[in-house]
Amino acid sequence: MTELTIPSRKLTHDGVRRLIDAAVDKANELGVPVGIAIAGDGARIVGYLLMDGARPLAQESASAKAMTAASHRMPTHKIPYDVGMGLSVTTQGKVIPLRGGLPIVIDGHCVGGIGCGSGTGEEDEVIARAALAAIGAENPEA
Amino acid sequence: MTELTIPSRKLTHDGVRRLIDAAVDKANELGVPVGIAIAGDGARIVGYLLMDGARPLAQESASAKAMTAASHRMPTHKIPYDVGMGLSVTTQGKVIPLRGGLPIVIDGHCVGGIGCGSGTGEEDEVIARAALAAIGAENPEA
Amino acid sequence: MTELTIPSRKLTHDGVRRLIDAAVDKANELGVPVGIAIAGDGARIVGYLLMDGARPLAQESASAKAMTAASHRMPTHKIPYDVGMGLSVTTQGKVIPLRGGLPIVIDGHCVGGIGCGSGTGEEDEVIARAALAAIGAENPEA
Amino acid sequence: MTELTIPSRKLTHDGVRRLIDAAVDKANELGVPVGIAIAGDGARIVGYLLMDGARPLAQESASAKAMTAASHRMPTHKIPYDVGMGLSVTTQGKVIPLRGGLPIVIDGHCVGGIGCGSGTGEEDEVIARAALAAIGAENPEA
Incomplete structure (x- = not known):
């Protein structure tokens, strides 16, 4: 018989605050102020x-980067530009x-995405990566 | 120590198809063709x-009704009209x-929402309610 | 004398479900979960x-791919990228x-479009093509 | 001689985090989980x-409530419904x-707005008011 539901994991709001706080710390260390967005279930x-x-x-x-990473379950810069721009227009x-x-x-479950914006792309990525490291999340492929 | 993630449940695509098939059966029985939408995580x-x-x-x-029920976790008609219209414009x-x-x-977890449209509101609700009953989901308050 | 109406053919909702079910089967065989959308009359x-x-x-x-194929009556990848992106912005x-x-x-009538998304473009196309084959629809040009 | 610029005050990101943390505390005390949004300069x-x-x-x-309060510099519920809905459609x-x-x-300067959503309007307001009190901001008219 088919299953109606399957188990899943969700990021807590405490986890969200810890990610944001860790990103702020890294951004302050670099002297690069950013906007930091976190997407969870359904890329919201x-x-x-x-x-x-x-x-x-x-x-x-930052919100778009967070939603993209949450939906694609990969770093945003791994999406080929032409494909990504097509998806960008379609998804408004x-x-x-x-x-x-x-x-x-976290623990093998993709529970969302983090996106940073306002620095260069490289700075934004470094800050996002530091936030993930601070909470013990997996370090995504470079 | 704060938890980063918490357990959750998700509706499967087999569950989605069973809901849609059951709604079609009820709609055919009533002779009222409808659009049937199912929202899951994050009201998507x-x-x-x-x-x-x-x-x-x-x-x-139908999609809006499904998203509304999934996000509010209540029947759409329980939302006061004036409040609901304010939320409707704001959420586009x-x-x-x-x-x-x-x-x-299902089993005490709200895993989404079902919305029907094209009949009268009452017909749409009867069809949605029949779909929930067919898969053994809880019968929401009237 | 001019005709006021002309005959047409429409995809049934049973046809839609058979296409979706066949796409799911192919996606499961490939181990590539996708979103599957079907557009009908008026590219809806x-x-x-x-x-x-x-x-x-x-x-x-997936919905945009289905609407595009239904409206253009051709595979989405046959649209030149620059033209397509112009149309994409214009059509939101x-x-x-x-x-x-x-x-x-089907039987020489274009009754809609199928679009798959979440795999690579090639995987999405293979799944869509398998769904068409499963219901006996024409195999579009490669 | 006309002045080209005038002094202003801005809410800091530390102020934002303190408002959000205080709102979470009050929401937890009430057992009413909410979304909490803060708008700053330019009602962003x-x-x-x-x-x-x-x-x-x-x-x-919640975001719309925060932007509305920041732009109108008054509680959202003081806006007459009919006028507010007209503005709502116009502002998307x-x-x-x-x-x-x-x-x-704060100190006589309106530096933004706080908006809560997911409770009843009354619960949302109580939580927003508690957050303002916690940071020593003015208590807006009832």
Whole structure:
């Protein structure tokens, strides 16, 4: 007989705050203020913080990176640009093929994505990666 | 120490197909063709079928009812109209306070929502309720 | 004398379910979970299923591929990328020039389109093509 | 001579985190999980957290309440419903005339808005008010 439901894992709001706090610490260390977004179930945004001095429109880019990494379960910069831009228009910007988004994988479960925006793509990625390391999440492929 | 993740349950695609098939059976019995939408994690659409003869734009109303029931975890018609219309504009139509959407609760877990559209609100609700009963999901409050 | 109406053929909801079921079977055989969308008359979505493990945002890409194939009556990857992206912006993402969408042609009538998303473009196309073959629809040009 | 610029005050990201943390504490005390959004300069979202168990679509309602309170510099429920719904359609949902959003006024400067969603309007307001009190912001008119 077919199963109606299957077990899953969800990121807690405490986990979200710890990711955001760790990203802020790394961003402060680098002197690069960013917007930090976290996506959870169904690639919906569950957390966000815009740091002092970061670009106000980083909300949308960081959120898109978080949703993209959560849905694709891979770093955003691994998506080929042409494919990613096609998906971006179709999803009205929810998918973005730009560097700075990483999947959140804890104990083997992908429970969402983190996206940073306002730095260079490389800075955004370094900050996102540091946040994952701080909570003991898996380090995604480079 | 705070938990980073918590256990959850997800609706399977076999569960989705069984809900849709059961809704079709009830709709055929009533002679009321409808659009049937299922929302899952994060109130995202995971299944849809438009029956022969149903209104083509039912996709959007049925999907909104499914997302609303999944997010609010209550029947869509329990949302006061004025509040619901405010939420509807703000969510660009993802929330709708019209009858025909019910939460999907299995073994005590709300795993999504089902929404029907194209009949009267009462017919839509009867069909959604029959689909839930057919898979052994909880019968939501009237 | 001019005719006011002309005969047409429409895909039934049973046809939609058979296409989706056949796509699921092929996707399971390949071990590549996808979102599967079917567009019918007027390039409107008439069916959708997100498989367990597929990307949640595949709803939008699979639907766009299905609508594109139904409207253009050709495989989505035959649309030149630059033209397709122009159409994509204009149609707010309803047209997408990415691989994975095929027209549904039965007895010489194009009655819609099928679109798959979440795999690579090539995987998405193989699954869509298998679904068409399973119901005896025409095999679109490669 | 006319001045080209005037002094202003901005909410810091530390202020944002303290507001969110205080809202979480009050929501936990009440047993009412909510989404909490903070808007800053230009009525742009600068912080967000969705609590475990809150409605996923609360992101959009809480954010709209925060933007509305920040822009109007008054509690969201003081906006007449009919006027508010007109503004809501025009702003594509950024303004919402539903209870649960309050301006953030510190040392006489309105520096943004806080919006809560997922509870009843009254619960959302109580939680937002508690967050303002916790950081020593002004208590907006009832």
